[in-house]
Amino acid sequence: MTANLIFLLNLISTWYMVGLIWMVQIVHYNLFNRVGVDAFAYYESEHNRLITPIVGFPMLIEIGTAFGLIWITPTFLPRSAAWLGLGLVMVIWISTVTLQIPAHQRLLDGFDQNTYERLVSSNWIRTVVWTARGILLAYYAALMMDRLR
Numbered sequence: 001m002t003a004n005l006i007f008l009l010n011l012i013s014t015w016y017m018v019g020l021i022w023m024v025q026i027v028h029y030n031l032f033n034r035v036g037v038d039a040f041a042y043y044e045s046e047h048n049r050l051i052t053p054i055v056g057f058p059m060l061i062e063i064g065t066a067f068g069l070i071w072i073t074p075t076f077l078p079r080s081a082a083w084l085g086l087g088l089v090m091v092i093w094i095s096t097v098t099l100q101i102p103a104h105q106r107l108l109d110g111f112d113q114n115t116y117e118r119l120v121s122s123n124w125i126r127t128v129v130w131t132a133r134g135i136l137l138a139y140y141a142a143l144m145m146d147r148l149r
Contacts, residue, residue, distance in 0.1 A: 003074040004144070010065035010085070011137045013058045018134040020055065025127045029120045033111070040111035048104055059096075063089050076144045081136065088133045095125045 028047075035043045066089045069082040103119035106112060 003069075003072045003077075006065050006068040006072055007074050007077060007137075007140070007144070009061055010069060011141055013062040013065065014130065014133050014137055016058050017055070017062060018130045020058075021123075021127050021130045024051075025120075025123055029123060032107075032116055032119075033113070035111070037111050041108060044104065044107045044111075048108070059093075063093065074144065076147055077140050081140060085133060085136060088129050088136070091129050092126050092133075095122065095129075099123075100126070 032040075032043075066082075066086045069077065070079075070086060073079050073082050099122040100119060103115050103122070106115045107119070
């Protein structure tokens with residue numbers, strides 16, 4: 001796999017997640033407290049079942065290609081930018097594993113206002129970091145396209 005292809009897969013998976021995380025942060029999570037207490041446990045269970053495939057595969061592509069860019073770095077991408085990109089992915093994964101997944105696990109037992117508020121507020125970490133990753137990669141994509149002229 002060429003360095004440019006690894007970069008492109010990283011760029012695509014990151015921007016897919018940027019769009020998805022903003023939709024989840026602004027729309028989806030803000031509707032959680034409107035489901036109703038009686039239906040919430042089922043709603044949360046269905047949320048987890050349905051969201052996992054649409055976030056899991058792109059996140060695996062993103063982290064895999066972020067590691068790939070460390071070993072096979074395109075000429076237009078400074079190695080420091082590849083390391084920064086990988087560091088940002090690690091922040092996202094750490095936040096997901098230590099904050100968002102545990103909150104979703106607690107919400108499987110039913111709606112809890114404090115857990116819900118922690119979920120929404122802590123998810124801003126991923127929203128901001130994914131956006132920063134997207135901007136970083138877009139900048140280097142622009143440099144790559146400029147070199148192709």
